[in-house]
Amino acid sequence: xxxxxxxxxxxxxxxxxxxxxxxxxxxxxxxxxxxxxxxxxxxxxxxxxxxxxxxxxxxxxxxxxxxxxxxxxxxxxxxxxxxxxxxxxxxxxxxxxxxxxxxxxxxxxxxxxxxxxxxxxxxxxxxxxxxxxxxxxxxxxxxxxxxxxxxxxxxxxxxx
Numbered sequence: 001x002x003x004x005x006x007x008x009x010x011x012x013x014x015x016x017x018x019x020x021x022x023x024x025x026x027x028x029x030x031x032x033x034x035x036x037x038x039x040x041x042x043x044x045x046x047x048x049x050x051x052x053x054x055x056x057x058x059x060x061x062x063x064x065x066x067x068x069x070x071x072x073x074x075x076x077x078x079x080x081x082x083x084x085x086x087x088x089x090x091x092x093x094x095x096x097x098x099x100x101x102x103x104x105x106x107x108x109x110x111x112x113x114x115x116x117x118x119x120x121x122x123x124x125x126x127x128x129x130x131x132x133x134x135x136x137x138x139x140x141x142x143x144x145x146x147x148x149x150x151x152x153x154x155x156x157x158x159x160x
Contacts (some may be wrong), residue, residue, distance in 0.1 A: 008022035019122070020123040022149050024156055026159070026160070027117055028114035030156045030157075031119045035092075036088075037051055038057050040155050045067050046069040046148070049072070058083070064080065064082050068116050079096055089112050091110065092109075104128050111123075
């Protein structure tokens with residue numbers, strides 16, 4: 001398996017956007033399944049930094065989602081949102097709110113493209129205010145995201 005550990009590329013296209021791009025050594029359908037199935041989300045979302053205690057997904061336009069993890073220090077981290085677009089296995093658009101800072105609504109557009117059995121994930125995270133985008137960056141999100149993406153790849157590959 002040619003995994004691509006900690007290889008997500010993070011750029012800032014505008015003062016209200018974060019763009020995350022990462023290639024996975026798995027077909028698009030398997031990455032989609034790992035990304036959207038509650039039992040599988042519980043295996044990767046914490047990125048080895050805790051235990052996912054809740055992964056609710058109502059995968060339809062207008063459906064809601066919520067993920068909760070407890071860190072090794074017994075700190076609870078929770079996010080929730082609503083699906084705005086679901087186009088399996090190519091595109092998913094959803095809102096995202098970190099429950100520790102509920103005023104920071106983001107809109108996340110995830111696109112999956114496959115080439116040669118590998119999948120490129122592109123996530124455009126858009127915020128209504130540059131201060132919210134900057135707070136997300138300063139929160140240390142990149143380290144947690146890198147670990148989660150590594151685990152997501154492992155789960156997707158395990159589905160072969």
